[in-house]
Amino acid sequence: MPMLNDPSRKYKPFKPLRLPGRQWPDQTITKAPRWLNTDLRDGNQSLANPLDGEQKLRFFNLLVEIGYKEIEISFPAASQIDFDFTRHLIETPNLVPEDVVLQVISPCRKDLIKRTAEALYGAKKVIFHLYLATSECFRRIVFNNMTEDETLNLAVECTKLVRSLTKDSPDPAVRATEWQYQFTPETFSDTSLEYSIKLCNAVREAWEPTTHPIIFNLPATVELSTPNVYADQIEYFCKNISEREKVCVSLHPHNDRGCAVAASELAQMAGADRVEGCLFGNGERTGNVDLVTLALNLYTQGISPGVDFSDISKVISTVEDLTKIPVHPRQPYGGQFAVCAFSGSHQDAIKKGFQSRKDLTDDDPWVMPYLPFDSQDIGRNYEAVIRVNSQSGKGGVAWIILQNLHLDIPKPLQQAFSKIVQKHTETVNRELQPAEIVKLFEEAYLPKANSPIRLVDYCIRTDRATSNDNFPITNEAAEQQSGLHFEGTIALNGVEKPIKGEGNGTISSLVNCLNGLGVDLTVNYFKEQAVGSEGVNNTKAAAYIECSLSAKNGGKRELVWGVGLHEDMVQAGLMALLSAASSAHENRLEDATQLKSATHPHLKTSAIKVPSTMVTVTELCSDVD
Numbered sequence: 121m122p123m124l125n126d127p128s129r130k131y132k133p134f135k136p137l138r139l140p141g142r143q144w145p146d147q148t149i150t151k152a153p154r155w156l157n158t159d160l161r162d163g164n165q166s167l168a169n170p171l172d173g174e175q176k177l178r179f180f181n182l183l184v185e186i187g188y189k190e191i192e193i194s195f196p197a198a199s200q201i202d203f204d205f206t207r208h209l210i211e212t213p214n215l216v217p218e219d220v221v222l223q224v225i226s227p228c229r230k231d232l233i234k235r236t237a238e239a240l241y242g243a244k245k246v247i248f249h250l251y252l253a254t255s256e257c258f259r260r261i262v263f264n265n266m267t268e269d270e271t272l273n274l275a276v277e278c279t280k281l282v283r284s285l286t287k288d289s290p291d292p293a294v295r296a297t298e299w300q301y302q303f304t305p306e307t308f309s310d311t312s313l314e315y316s317i318k319l320c321n322a323v324r325e326a327w328e329p330t331t332h333p334i335i336f337n338l339p340a341t342v343e344l345s346t347p348n349v350y351a352d353q354i355e356y357f358c359k360n361i362s363e364r365e366k367v368c369v370s371l372h373p374h375n376d377r378g379c380a381v382a383a384s385e386l387a388q389m390a391g392a393d394r395v396e397g398c399l400f401g402n403g404e405r406t407g408n409v410d411l412v413t414l415a416l417n418l419y420t421q422g423i424s425p426g427v428d429f430s431d432i433s434k435v436i437s438t439v440e441d442l443t444k445i446p447v448h449p450r451q452p453y454g455g456q457f458a459v460c461a462f463s464g465s466h467q468d469a470i471k472k473g474f475q476s477r478k479d480l481t482d483d484d485p486w487v488m489p490y491l492p493f494d495s496q497d498i499g500r501n502y503e504a505v506i507r508v509n510s511q512s513g514k515g516g517v518a519w520i521i522l523q524n525l526h527l528d529i530p531k532p533l534q535q536a537f538s539k540i541v542q543k544h545t546e547t548v549n550r551e552l553q554p555a556e557i558v559k560l561f562e563e564a565y566l567p568k569a570n571s572p573i574r575l576v577d578y579c580i581r582t583d584r585a586t587s588n589d590n591f592p593i594t595n596e597a598a599e600q601q602s603g604l605h606f607e608g609t610i611a612l613n614g615v616e617k618p619i620k621g622e623g624n625g626t627i628s629s630l631v632n633c634l635n636g637l638g639v640d641l642t643v644n645y646f647k648e649q650a651v652g653s654e655g656v657n658n659t660k661a662a663a664y665i666e667c668s669l670s671a672k673n674g675g676k677r678e679l680v681w682g683v684g685l686h687e688d689m690v691q692a693g694l695m696a697l698l699s700a701a702s703s704a705h706e707n708r709l710e711d712a713t714q715l716k717s718a719t720h721p722h723l724k725t726s727a728i729k730v731p732s733t734m735v736t737v738t739e740l741c742s743d744v745d
């Protein structure tokens with residue numbers, strides 16, 4: 121059937137509450153609520169294949185590890201599995217930590233209440249949870265026209281029965297349990313507030329809370345309205361329930377309209393003390409409120425949530441394994457795309473954001489474009505933050521190289537490399553993995569074992585006079601006074617050739633040698649960089665060189681890049697140059713056949729512009745592998 125042109129006859133708007141002077145909009149959340157995790161009950165009852173005892177135990181242990189102190193473990197009257205699991209937790213020493221309270225649920229049916237009480241014999245700390253639907257819809261349709269009074273009387277009677285089977289039991293062993301009582305007027309958000317309050321007051325009188333407050337759990341059993349309406353209902357309930365100090369107001373939002381998180385946050389602002397929900401929003405239909413999102417929403421406001429998601433991947437894999445429901449990639453916080461950027465401008469901003477935090481610590485406030493929180497806090501590294509596809513730009517690609525090779529590649533090289541990556545993503549038409557990007561980088565810029573131009577050995581000598589203690593010569597002065605002489609052997613297409621050249625620095629003198637071999641390039645850009653942490657012994661040097669080749673056939677000047685990586689700064693520079701020269705040579709393969717057969721060129725290099733010289737020793741010789 122198609123969607124209706126006019127849905128207004130079939131669907132009626134939810135009638136909002138009139139609450140003049142509502143105060144919740146001016147409140148903020150300043151502390152974590154009491155959490156009740158119901159993955160083992162509400163989460164379990166909604167699975168195609170509910171958990172067996174062993175699986176429940178694994179889930180229980182995970183919840184304890186995360187730090188939940190109130191856990192709804194079962195519906196003991198529903199199945200032997202739930203009954204036995206309850207007994208197992210109670211009877212096995214040390215399974216339940218001292219500070220963890222077990223909660224169990226039962227409907228307002230006497231036989232089921234008795235069975236539930238049996239399951240709890242000998243427990244240390246228990247919340248006995250009873251529920252009864254109170255809305256007009258449920259009383260009429262589900263309970264066969266049960267009146268408000270009949271419903272209230274059933275709730276009171278069943279509460280008294282629970283009381284007689286627990287804290288008022290004639291058996292001292294039963295009385296030894298630390299009992300709490302929770303009553304849920306199921307379908308609360310669709311029930312008249314006056315009636316809910318009347319019924320809850322009657323239940324409170326029947327239970328007579330002493331040590332522990334009575335818990336009134338106020339569910340949006342089905343989410344029917346906007347979150348502000350739920351907040352109004354909670355504020356009204358909190359203000360009008362009698363003996364508020366003896367009452368813990370608990371929330372149990374479902375997510376039918378996709379607003380459960382917002383509803384539960386506004387309802388906390390409205391005065392609620394406790395929240396019930398499931399990890400990653402599991403639960404009937406569209407699920408219960410997601411406790412992970414709620415907790416991490418608090419955390420990222422600087423409020424300790426009291427539960428620990430610092431290894432969220434472990435939580436996800438356990439939950440997925442047990443429930444067989446995958447966590448959506450775009451799930452807040454936990455989803456694999458939750459802190460991940462594919463698009464170029466996002467990546468650029470994030471990369472700059474990380475660079476701005478380079479010298480900061482966890483005591484410096486997190487201010488980061490596009491990323492609302494630090495993924496390391498939930499046990500994820502930064503590798504998956506930036507992902508590269510055809511929508512990505514240079515910033516993202518540079519980030520991958522930084523993360524994987526620790527090279528902070530200069531901007532002009534970023535531009536050049538991102539073109540290579542872009543072309544590749546368009547060819548393969550999919551996301552590129554970091555390893556593929558690294559491979560593209562290495563192939564494009566790093567020297568290779570089979571490079572057509574390789575330096576076999578070399579020796580560098582300066583002209584300058586050696587300094588003595590009385591007349592020290594500064595490096596700058598020496599450079600102005602003298603040139604550098606570069607001599608060595610280059611293997612060109614496997615054929616070793618002696619080379620000789622000079623310049624005002626190592627790079628320029630090697631360029632001079634290469635020019636002499638017919639490799640006609642000019643250095644446009646040179647940058648050197650320490651790789652790794654300063655002061656660390658294994659620090660390496662990186663050098664980046666951009667060269668231009670002389671224009672061919674009146675065309676544009678061709679640009680090539682080379683990158684060198686070595687423990688020694690000088691060698692890094694030479695490697696970068698040779699790598700660029702090899703690329704240039706490969707690009708001009710046809711020209712290479714016409715290379716001059718010059719053996720000992722000795723050309724002036726005044727045309728070569730090199731931003732800085734690197735060598736400050738008077739003689740430096742090396743064999744190059």
Ligand SMILES: CC(=O)SCCNC(=O)CCNC(=O)[C@H](O)C(C)(C)COP(=O)(O)OP(=O)(O)OC[C@H]1O[C@@H](n2cnc3c(N)ncnc32)[C@H](O)[C@@H]1OP(=O)(O)O
Nearest residue numbers: 162165195197198199227228229251252253262263306341
């Ligand atoms: C909103 C929630 O999520 S509440 C938790 C719901 N969870 C579950 O239902 C999971 C476990 N449930 C079960 O295993 C079963 O439904 C049981 C054991 C509770 C009951 O099973 P059955 O006796 O076969 O009853 P069945 O489930 O078919 O029907 C429910 C009956 O309980 C009544 N009922 C439903 N809710 C309640 C309640 N809160 N209090 C009292 N009676 C209730 C219904 O009116 C119906 O009675 P009827 O047969 O006279 O019409």
Ligand SMILES: CC(C)C(=O)C(=O)O
Nearest residue numbers: 251304306339341372
């Ligand atoms: C029994 C209550 C708490 C419930 O599960 C609901 O209303 O969704």
